[in-house]
Amino acid sequence: MGGPRRRHAISPDSPHPTSGDLADRHLVTSRRNDGPRYAAFDLDGTLLDAAGTAARDVVAGISRLRERGLLPVLITGRSLPSFRRLTDIGPLLALCHPEVLLEEGDLVLDRTEERHRPTTRIPPPVVERVRRDCADVVASCDGRLLASTRRAAVAYAVAYGLPRDAVDIGTPTGPTTRLVVFGDAPPELPGTARHLLRAFGATLLTATGRGKAVGLAALLAARFGEGDLSRVVAFGDGDNDAGLLAAARLGIAVQGSSPAARAAARLRLDEPLGAYLAATDLPERGWAGVP
Structure with a gap:
């Protein structure tokens, strides 16, 4: 997309x-x-x-x-x-x-x-760290949904009621406004706020103060x-x-x-x-x- x-x-x-x-x-x-x-x-x-x-x-x-x-x-x-x-x-x-x-x-x-x-962005070093340390991540990147793995794409599509093809597999290349981490998210991520999505076993990361x-x-x-x-x-x-x-x-x-x-x-x-x-x-x- x-x-x-x-x-x-x-x-x-x-x-x-x-x-x-x-x-x-x-x-x-x-x-x-x-x-x-x-x-x-x-x-x-x-x-x-x-x-x-x-x-x-x-x-x-x-x-x-x-x-x-x-x-x-x-x-x-x-x-x-x-x-x-x-x-x-x-x-x-x-x-x-x-x-x-x-x-x-x-x-x-x-x-x-x-x-x-986008009106804000998660600090790029945080995006890189989360992508490096977490297996299954979906990033909202300049309007696109980009998953680190096919498993993450499927989990996100099911959680948010989207067709599977609404989530691409790829690496964020622009401003990232949101990260959904399936599993545990790393602690102490500067410039971010976290919101637990208990129903899906996931964590939503956004820019702080939003x-x-x-x-x-x-x-x-x-x-x-x-x-x-x-x-x-x-x-x-x-x-x-x-x-x-x-x-x-x-x-x-x-x-x-x-x-x-x-x-x-x-x-x-x-x-x-x-x-x-x-x-x-x-x-x-x-x-x-x-x-």
Whole structure:
């Protein structure tokens, strides 16, 4: 799977907005009050069901938010190959900002230009050490999934519900944003954070200090000049959403969320997301009642 052409790095110093960016910028700057301007959504378990589809009432609810002046932004833990497997969410994507934050913000996909770019990298010496010391490793390298062995490729495909041919066999040759180590990972890896994937007997290594809140804040700063997440309402359901739910001005844990997500959120839904989106008056009432 060949990587797409690189696009420029998005930064506050050198933004090159697409037509979608300009439309979205008009949407958020047209709001005169100090209320919410952005609605950040996790995908799996929040917007999408187990089959990878979004219910009609959820799509209608997001359309309602956008009509009332909120810009929907997608941020997910999915890899690029995994995201591209979603084939039935066109109506949902059409309502959202064209840049999708993948790998919890470590990779940004511009759907308008079909280009992607990493926003961080694991230190190359760490990548080399892990590849040298561990038998079965899968690296996310500039959007590609590269396994050290066929066994690692199969294990990763099974763990993440991907076809085997979505994972290539090869050595990372560009920025590596994630490493999945099947078995024990080496201790003391500078510049990395580790997350145990107990269900798969694996360890996920990422660059330190990252997460959905960091990735979203960087995107909003670059594209819209936001200094923080004080204009964001965020929706999520999993442990990896907890940081975002805590950092947003209003974090909402959807029905069926994990204990960590519910603990981090200010609002916990006991009704389906579509029903909440159909009834909420959040854009109109601003932050009234939000601590």
